[in-house]
Amino acid sequence: MDDIKGKLTDILANDTQVCARAAGGHNAGHSIVANGVSYSFHLLPSGLINPKCMNLIGSGVVFHVPTFFSELAELEAKGLENVRDRIFVSDRVQIDLDLHIAVDGLEEIELGERKVGTTGRGIGPSYSTKAGRSGIRLAEVFDAETFERKLRQLATGYSKRYGDLLKYDVEDELAKFQKYRAELPHFTVDAIAFIKSVQDKNSKLLIEGANALMLDIDYGTYPYVTSSNTGLGGIFTGLAINPTKIKQIIGVVKAYTTRVGEGPFVTEDTEEVGTKLQEIGREWGVSTGRKRRCGWLDLVVVKYSTAVNHYTALNITKLDVLDTFSTIKIAVGYNDPQTGKEIPSLFPADLGLLGRAEAVYHEMPGWNVSTAGVKAYEDLPEQARNYIEFIEKFIAVPVKWVGTGPSRDDMISR
Numbered sequence: 020m021d022d023i024k025g026k027l028t029d030i031l032a033n034d035t036q037v038c039a040r041a042a043g044g045h046n047a048g049h050s051i052v053a054n055g056v057s058y059s060f061h062l063l064p065s066g067l068i069n070p071k072c073m074n075l076i077g078s079g080v081v082f083h084v085p086t087f088f089s090e091l092a093e094l095e096a097k098g099l100e101n102v103r104d105r106i107f108v109s110d111r112v113q114i115d116l117d118l119h120i121a122v123d124g125l126e127e128i129e130l131g132e133r134k135v136g137t138t139g140r141g142i143g144p145s146y147s148t149k150a151g152r153s154g155i156r157l158a159e160v161f162d163a164e165t166f167e168r169k170l171r172q173l174a175t176g177y178s179k180r181y182g183d184l185l186k187y188d189v190e191d192e193l194a195k196f197q198k199y200r201a202e203l204p205h206f207t208v209d210a211i212a213f214i215k216s217v218q219d220k221n222s223k224l225l226i227e228g229a230n231a232l233m234l235d236i237d238y239g240t241y242p243y244v245t246s247s248n249t250g251l252g253g254i255f256t257g258l259a260i261n262p263t264k265i266k267q268i269i270g271v272v273k274a275y276t277t278r279v280g281e282g283p284f285v286t287e288d289t290e291e292v293g294t295k296l297q298e299i300g301r302e303w304g305v306s307t308g309r310k311r312r313c314g315w316l317d318l319v320v321v322k323y324s325t326a327v328n329h330y331t332a333l334n335i336t337k338l339d340v341l342d343t344f345s346t347i348k349i350a351v352g353y354n355d356p357q358t359g360k361e362i363p364s365l366f367p368a369d370l371g372l373l374g375r376a377e378a379v380y381h382e383m384p385g386w387n388v389s390t391a392g393v394k395a396y397e398d399l400p401e402q403a404r405n406y407i408e409f410i411e412k413f414i415a416v417p418v419k420w421v422g423t424g425p426s427r428d429d430m431i432s433r
Contacts, residue, residue: 026051026052026336026422026425026427026430027269027271027334027336027420027422027430028049028064028065028066028225028227029051029053029065029066029068029069029427030420030427030430031225032065032066032068032069032072032225033069034223035066035069035072035224035225036071036072036073036217036222036223036224037066037072037073037074037075037217037222037223037224037225038064038065038066038067038069038072038073038074038075038224038225038226038227039064039074039075039076039077039214039224039225039226039227039258040062040063040064040075040076040077040080040226040227040229040257041077041079041080041226041228041229041253041254041256041257041258042077042079042229042247042248042253042254042256042257043080043081043142043229043230043245043249044062044080044081044082044083044115044140044141044142044145044229045061045062045083045086045090045115045140046061046137046138046140046142046229046230046245047060047061047062047230048060048061049061049065049227051065051068052425052427053068053427054427056097058094058097058099059093060090061086061090062076062082062083062086062087062090063076063087063090063094063106064076064106064227065227066225066227067094067099067102067105068099070099070100070101070105072105073105073106073107074105074106075106075107075108075208075210075213076106076107076108076109076112077109077112077210077214077257078109078111078210078211078257078258078259079112079247079248079253079256079257079258080109080112080113080257081112081113081114081115081119081141081142081145081146081149081247082108082112082113082114083114083115083116083120083140083141084114084195084196084199084203085117085195087108087206088199088202091103091106103205103206107206107207107208107210107213108157108203108206108207108208109157109207109208109209109210109213110156110157110158110207110208110209110210111157111158111210112156112157113145113146113148113149113154113156114154114155114156114157114160115141115142115145116141116145116155116170116173116192117141117187117191117192117195118141118144118170118173118174118177118187118189119142119144119145119148120139120140120141120144121141121177121185121186122141122144122177122181122185123137123139123140123141123142123143123144124139125181125184125185126143128184135242135243135244135280135281135282137245137280142245142247143245143246145246146236146246146247147246148173153169153172153173153176155169155170155173158207160196160199160200160203161200161203161204163197166196167193170193171189174187174189210258210259211259214258214259215259218260218261218264221264224260226254226258226260228249228250228271230245230247230249231249231324232249232250232323232324232328233278233324234249235247235248235249235250235253235327236248236249237252238250238327240282240283240370240373241368241370243282243283244282250324250327250328251268251327251328267331267332268328268329268330268331268332269330269331269332269333269334269419270321270324270325270328270330270332270333270334270416271333271334272316272321272334272335272410273300273316273335273336273337273340274316274335274337274338274341275296275313275314275315275316275337275340275341276313276314276316276317276320276350277296277300277302277311277312277313277314278311278312279309279311279312280309282370283373283374283376284312284314285314285317285319285350285353285373285376285377285378286314286315286316286317286350286378287312287313287314288313288314288315289312292313292314292315292344293312293313293314294313295343296313296314296340297310297311297313299340299343300313300337300340315347315348315349315350315380316348316349316350316410317350317378318349318350318351318410318413318414319350319351319352319353319365319366319378320366321410321414322365322413322414323365323366325414325415325416326365330414330416331416332416332417332418332419332420333410333411333414333416333417333418333420334418334419334420334421334422335407335410335418335420335421335422336420336421336422338390338399338403338406338407338421338422338423339389339391339392339393339422339423339424339429341385341386341403341406342385342386342387342390342391343385343387344385344387345384345387346382346383346384346385347382347384347385348380348381348382348383349380349381349382349383349406349410349413350378350380350381351379351380351413352378352379353367353373353376353377353378353379354376354377354378354379355372355375355377356375356377357375361379362376381409383402383405383406383409384402385402386399386400386401386402386403388400390403390423391423391424391429392423392424392426392428392429393423393429393431394423394428394429394430394431395431396421396431396433399421399431407421417433418433419432419433420432420433
């Protein structure tokens with residue numbers, strides 16, 4: 020969803036005082052085209068595009084310090100002003116070390132054919148050390164003795180496990196943090212007090228998801244998931260916000276379905292349709308460059324995601340990618356070929372069942388005219404409006420935004 024979540028975040032951030040990230044790390048990939056300039060976000064919140072918006076990396080994030088500084092430098096080089104004065108980092112974030120990144124690749128090698136398909140950014144190992152209570156928080160970085168002791172303990176443990184396979188220099192990372200230790204205090208805050216202040220003032224707070232729900236550690240296609248709660252639950256644990264003050268929960272959904280990495284994908288098309296969606300939609304990751312697997316829109320997944328996240332509105336994006344399809348399919352259920360019956364659960368937890376499931380499709384006529392750059396809903400062709408309204412009725416959530424291209428302005432608001 021690279022140019023998807025980031026784009027809507029950018030639009031909503033124009034009327035927002037604070038934009039925050041709650042979970043994940045620099046495995047996110049959001050791109051925004053604004054004023055003819057393309058910006059890529061991985062670890063930083065997309066709200067930095069708005070010069071009046073403050074930004075926070077919340078406590079549930081795993082924080083790779085080199086990426087933080089390199090992204091800031093890249094945004095400054097592209098002309099964004101005062102970015103270093105508009106970004107704060109919770110002192111409770113876990114540090115995603117270069118050590119974690121070195122280990123990430125080795126764990127994938129161990130899994131062989133059952134590899135998860137991670138981004139190789141150290142996200143899984145970072146969350147593992149967090150859960151194992153051996154990780155390092157940002158607050159501990161400022162105590163040089165504690166930081167060194169904990170880093171050496173982690174490096175020794177991984178070295179015992181992987182031996183010569185581990186290519187990592189602990190002295191090099193220690194030296195890097197000598198420099199970071201002097202620079203990081205400018206950005207470090209008590210995020211609990213920060214969020215409380217924002218909500219006490221009734222300031223507008225926009226929270227940006229990093230990864231799709233199907234990558235959620237609890238509700239995704241486990242084990243082919245990331246290592247954080249990517250859904251609504253991760254917002255509360257990652258930011259300690261007041262749940263009674265939530266005004267909207269927006270689900271961002273492509274007009275077709277994609278997946279990056281391994282795992283079951285019921286509507287995946289590996290032939291003409293999938294290739295066409297991939298090429299027209301430019302489906303490769305901002306973070307990894309990997310091509311995304313593509314298929315028809317899977318409303319089973321969207322309905323399940325809605326049951327977990329309780330969306331109050333949807334943003335259907337990349338509608339224009341479907342402009343040249345004469346017939347469009349939408350998955351509305353799954354069949355089990357072993358029994359010949361429809362699978363009754365909202366979404367199967369059993370990967371064996373999910374792996375053999377066959378999609379039940381509803382077919383609709385395409386519109387075969389360009390919707391690129393359309394700004395008004397009534398200017399869409401009737402078949403495109405029917406497509407949007409079918410989704411709306413099936414999911415029982417209003418579609419408030421429709422994306423019609425990569426630019427910031429290519430968005431219909433209903």
